[in-house]
Amino acid sequence: MQVRIWIAGALALAACDRAPRAEGPPVRFAHTLAPAEAAALDELIADRAPAVEATLLPFSRAEAVLGATLASADDCPDLLRIDATWLPALATAGRVSPPPPALAARAWLSAGRELASWDGRLLAVPMSLDGLVLIRPATAAPPTPWPPADLAQLEAAATAATTPGRHGLGLRVDGYWLVPFLRGHGADVADGTRGTLGIDGAGAEAALADLAALFARGVVAPPPAPGAEAEHEAAAFARGELAILISGPWAYPALATDGPDGLGGLAIAALPGAPRGAQLLAVPTCARSPERAWELAGELTAPATQAAWSRRLGAVPTTEDGLAAAAPLARATYAALAAARPLPRHPLSAALFDDLSPAVAAVVAGDATPAEALDGVRRAWTRALAAGAR
Amino acid sequence: MRRRSLALRVIGVLTLAALIPTLAIGTLAFARTRADLEREVVRGHLALIRALGAGLDATLQDARRTVEIAAATWADTRVDAAPASELDRRATERLLARLDRDVPVIARVTIVDPTGAPVAGGALPPGVDLGARSFGGYVGDAAFSAEGAHVPLVVQARSRTGALVGVFVAEIDLGFVADALRGARLGAGATVTVVDGRGTVVASTDRRAAVGTSRKGDVAIDRALGAAAEGHTSRADELAVFRNLASYQSLRGVRWAIVLTQPERDAYAVAAATRRLTLLVAVIALALALAVGAFLAARLTRPLAALATRADAIAHGDTAPAPPIRGPGEVGVLGARIEEMAGRIGERAELQAALARGDRLASVGVMAAQVAHEINNPLTTVLGYAALLAEDKPADHADRAGLELIADEATRMKAIVAGLLGYARAETDGDRATAVAPGEIGRLVAALLAPAVRKAKATLTVTLDDAPAIGFDGHALQQVLVNLVTNALHAAPGGAITVGWSPLPGGRIALDVCDDGPGVPPAERARVFDPFVTTKPAGVGTGLGLAVVRHLVTRAGAAIAVDDAPAGGARFRLTVATALVVPPAEPP
Numbered sequence: 014m015q016v017r018i019w020i021a022g023a024l025a026l027a028a029c030d031r032a033p034r035a036e037g038p039p040v041r042f043a044h045t046l047a048p049a050e051a052a053a054l055d056e057l058i059a060d061r062a063p064a065v066e067a068t069l070l071p072f073s074r075a076e077a078v079l080g081a082t083l084a085s086a087d088d089c090p091d092l093l094r095i096d097a098t099w100l101p102a103l104a105t106a107g108r109v110s111p112p113p114p115a116l117a118a119r120a121w122l123s124a125g126r127e128l129a130s131w132d133g134r135l136l137a138v139p140m141s142l143d144g145l146v147l148i149r150p151a152t153a154a155p156p157t158p159w160p161p162a163d164l165a166q167l168e169a170a171a172t173a174a175t176t177p178g179r180h181g182l183g184l185r186v187d188g189y190w191l192v193p194f195l196r197g198h199g200a201d202v203a204d205g206t207r208g209t210l211g212i213d214g215a216g217a218e219a220a221l222a223d224l225a226a227l228f229a230r231g232v233v234a235p236p237p238a239p240g241a242e243a244e245h246e247a248a249a250f251a252r253g254e255l256a257i258l259i260s261g262p263w264a265y266p267a268l269a270t271d272g273p274d275g276l277g278g279l280a281i282a283a284l285p286g287a288p289r290g291a292q293l294l295a296v297p298t299c300a301r302s303p304e305r306a307w308e309l310a311g312e313l314t315a316p317a318t319q320a321a322w323s324r325r326l327g328a329v330p331t332t333e334d335g336l337a338a339a340a341p342l343a344r345a346t347y348a349a350l351a352a353a354r355p356l357p358r359h360p361l362s363a364a365l366f367d368d369l370s371p372a373v374a375a376v377v378a379g380d381a382t383p384a385e386a387l388d389g390v391r392r393a394w395t396r397a398l399a400a401g402a403r
Numbered sequence: 404m405r406r407r408s409l410a411l412r413v414i415g416v417l418t419l420a421a422l423i424p425t426l427a428i429g430t431l432a433f434a435r436t437r438a439d440l441e442r443e444v445v446r447g448h449l450a451l452i453r454a455l456g457a458g459l460d461a462t463l464q465d466a467r468r469t470v471e472i473a474a475a476t477w478a479d480t481r482v483d484a485a486p487a488s489e490l491d492r493r494a495t496e497r498l499l500a501r502l503d504r505d506v507p508v509i510a511r512v513t514i515v516d517p518t519g520a521p522v523a524g525g526a527l528p529p530g531v532d533l534g535a536r537s538f539g540g541y542v543g544d545a546a547f548s549a550e551g552a553h554v555p556l557v558v559q560a561r562s563r564t565g566a567l568v569g570v571f572v573a574e575i576d577l578g579f580v581a582d583a584l585r586g587a588r589l590g591a592g593a594t595v596t597v598v599d600g601r602g603t604v605v606a607s608t609d610r611r612a613a614v615g616t617s618r619k620g621d622v623a624i625d626r627a628l629g630a631a632a633e634g635h636t637s638r639a640d641e642l643a644v645f646r647n648l649a650s651y652q653s654l655r656g657v658r659w660a661i662v663l664t665q666p667e668r669d670a671y672a673v674a675a676a677t678r679r680l681t682l683l684v685a686v687i688a689l690a691l692a693l694a695v696g697a698f699l700a701a702r703l704t705r706p707l708a709a710l711a712t713r714a715d716a717i718a719h720g721d722t723a724p725a726p727p728i729r730g731p732g733e734v735g736v737l738g739a740r741i742e743e744m745a746g747r748i749g750e751r752a753e754l755q756a757a758l759a760r761g762d763r764l765a766s767v768g769v770m771a772a773q774v775a776h777e778i779n780n781p782l783t784t785v786l787g788y789a790a791l792l793a794e795d796k797p798a799d800h801a802d803r804a805g806l807e808l809i810a811d812e813a814t815r816m817k818a819i820v821a822g823l824l825g826y827a828r829a830e831t832d833g834d835r836a837t838a839v840a841p842g843e844i845g846r847l848v849a850a851l852l853a854p855a856v857r858k859a860k861a862t863l864t865v866t867l868d869d870a871p872a873i874g875f876d877g878h879a880l881q882q883v884l885v886n887l888v889t890n891a892l893h894a895a896p897g898g899a900i901t902v903g904w905s906p907l908p909g910g911r912i913a914l915d916v917c918d919d920g921p922g923v924p925p926a927e928r929a930r931v932f933d934p935f936v937t938t939k940p941a942g943v944g945t946g947l948g949l950a951v952v953r954h955l956v957t958r959a960g961a962a963i964a965v966d967d968a969p970a971g972g973a974r975f976r977l978t979v980a981t982a983l984v985v986p987p988a989e990p991p
Binding site for chain 2: 048051052066068069073074076077081239363364367368370371372373374375376380381385386388389390392393396
């Protein structure tokens with residue numbers, strides 16, 4: 014109830030901020046919002062004028078669909094909500110236009126401004142920050158040591174927290190979740206800007222072996238069927254079967270409880286070597302109404318709206334005012350992400366996980382050794398870098 | 404006017420008392436019923452399209468798993484970048500043949516290498532990519548041709564190490580969607596449509612929505628494709644319930660929607676019938692409440708109106724006893740108390756009148772006694788000397804006529820003095836009421852007044868012989884009759900005077916003294932019994948006769964009244980109770 018009141022207040026403030034605008038064709042907004050986020054968006058735009066024609070793109074296909082749509086300029090949307098890793102490819106292809114000066118001058122947090130920029134230019138506005146953090150129930154006694162200073166301490170804490178009926182750690186069999194382990198062993202994903210594979214050395218194999226060993230020892234919960242990861246981990250977390258969960262703000266609505274200050278009941282800590290990202294609002298160059306699109310982007314990133322969404326969804330604001338008014342959970346997440354590092358800023362970065370994730374799955378399933386799996390990844394990345402260079 | 408206003412106000416209050424809860428509860432029930440029933444309709448429709456969507460999804464997932472297993476099996480036999488052997492080609496052809504034979508929804512399977520070059524099954528269908536940045540595969544948008552609707556299912560074939568070896572692209576025949584929709588049990592006027600991510604109709608039970616046509620722009624379709632999960636909307640008198648198939652499926656990339664539409668008239672038919680019935684019952688209940696309220700208000704205010712009328716009558720002096728006004732509870736008590744109050748008011752008024760009359764009569768009596776005492780002796784002297792002087796004068800003496808006049812007037816004055824003494828005696832004598840026979844007294848009065856009757860050239864008829872004995876003092880009755888007959892002689896000289904009697908209910912009789920004179924005007928009837936009040940010419944009567952009559956009658960517990968005689972003239976009626984014991988007749 015409290016959250017609804019906050020959101021209603023924020024929406025009212027946002028509505029007050031808006032000057033009366035003329036009716037006109039709807040603003041076509043293609044987004045990749047999660048169900049809870051989409052519901053909040055629907056409420057925000059329900060009575061908006063001009064209307065907003067929202068189109069939901071599945072996250073997994075959005076980059077490919079948007080790439081094809083913007084390339085053809087057919088049925089072009091006015092506003093995009095994209096992952097920060099997609100911006101380099103769109104910017105390099107000249108598919109997005111910079112925000113107006115007034116919006117660009119907003120007091121964006123540096124973490125968001127960095128990910129919304131490419132080649133020194135702000136080409137989008139950050140809507141929310143995300144990345145991997147450590148999540149555990151706030152009511153449970155923290156494992157030892159806590160918070161972990163490095164990957165070894167995390168593995169020790171997870172091992173210590175593993176008991177019959179409870180796994181010390183929960184994570185997804187996905188290349189994105191391997192990144193902290195790679196960084197913990199001196200490796201990383203490929204960096205197109207420098208032409209390095211990141212997984213050449215023994216550190217990558219050790220990282221993958223380390224991760225697979227956690228599964229084998231039962232420290233990490235067995236992987237669910239592909240596509241059901243979110244529901245599975247939320248249910249296991251609610252049942253107390255996971256002591257620590259590695260996930261991000263996108264999982265909060267399913268994990269947290271509704272409290273007077275917004276979502277709560279979760280204790281957040283930094284994950285050593287975690288990747289940090291952001292969700293951006295960008296206007297394609299083929300947009301029919303770029304001014305109206307940026308106007309909508311300004312409303313969606315208004316501090317009051319960000320604060321309201323932080324309470325309702327746990328979203329981490331990207332503006333200083335929004336962060337100051339944000340829910341404690343969002344502020345804790347922002348603090349936990351302070352030491353996290355973005356993935357390499359390169360058009361190929363998003364595509365790297367097409368091959369890394371199957372390799373991780375093969376090793377965890379015991380179908381391949383880390384060396385065998387990483388060999389295939391190296392070949393695929395080499396081909397990709399070569400193609401990108403051409 | 405006030406009484407009617409009270410009744411109207413009571414009815415108004417009862418009407419409000421009936422209206423307010425009826426309207427409040429009715430409105431609440433009306434709104435709740437409408438909302439509840441409409442919510443249930445939406446829930447029912449959502450449940451239907453969830454079931455339909457789950458069936459469609461299950462079919463797609465079965466196909467996907469089959470293709471994934473085939474792709475994984477095929478990939479395990481391949482070595483990255485190694486050319487396919489003849490053995491491999493034959494194995495691949497057998498695999499494709501089995502997929503075509505055992506999985507009916509798969510129309511065709513194409514295999515390409517990681518660069519998109521064909522490996523088996525022909526060329527890559529147009530508009531299909533290799534699933535890059537799609538987490539290993541996806542379901543694309545529907546394609547329509549003369550052969551029907553198909554959708555590409557893209558599955559990356561990776562070896563056991565996770566390395567990409569090729570891509571399987573299976574074309575799924577969407578005929579199963581149409582089959583599922585045809586099997587759905589829909590309500591009256593309802594249609595179900597499945598559209599792909601572009602809003603193109605994949606299958607529909609609506610004949611107006613042809614497969615392959617775009618429904619982009621349809622509010623329900625647009626909202627379904629934009630929604631994260633499910634919802635409903637109403638437009639143009641039509642209810643639309645939708646669900647985005649991407650919200651529950653595990654096939655990343657599918658973004659279809661299923662929409663059920665139904666005219667609101669059909670969708671809310673039960674709700675409308677319930678509303679009509681509720682409205683009818685409410686109107687009937689309200690009418691009944693108003694009718695009962697009006698009846699109760701009339702019953703409640705009727706005694707109050709009667710009480711008000713009775714109070715008005717009492718205020719105007721009508722204190723005669725009347726049956727108490729009956730009414731419920733306090734109203735009945737009030738009616739009884741009002742009658743008690745009226746009785747007391749009447750008694751007090753009579754008492755006050757009697758006291759005033761008594762005072763005046765007492766004063767007259769005292770004065771009469773004093774005047775009679777002081778005047779009688781000198782008057783006797785005057786009369787005596789006048790008579791002596793007249794006797795000494797010869798008949799033709801000039802003073803004789805004056806002396807005789809003095810004697811006559813003195814005689815007349817003595818009569819007046821005697822009347823005053825009689826009044827004084829009547830006032831001061833005690834109650835001597837005994838049983839007396841009116842016939843006896845009547846004969847005596849007739850004899851006493853015979854000279855006066857003759858002198859007045861009148862006739863006097865007394866018919867009291869058969870009258871029963873009455874409770875009255877004999878002397879008083881004689882005085883009463885003498886005074887009444889004398890009054891009649893003065894009022895109707897030369898007329899006919901009758902004294903008779905008649906029985907009355909309750910053991911009473913009426914003694915009537917009637918004349919044929921001018922009678923007593925109604926306005927004078929109330930005061931003719933007061934002392935010194937007379938309607939006769941000056942010099943006729945003393946003005947005390949009727950006052951003495953009323954005094955004697957009242958003291959005897961009887962009543963005297965005057966009205967019109969049956970034959971004209973005046974009738975003085977003495978109403979008196981009969982005596983229980985008749986005194987024995989005196990011996991002759």
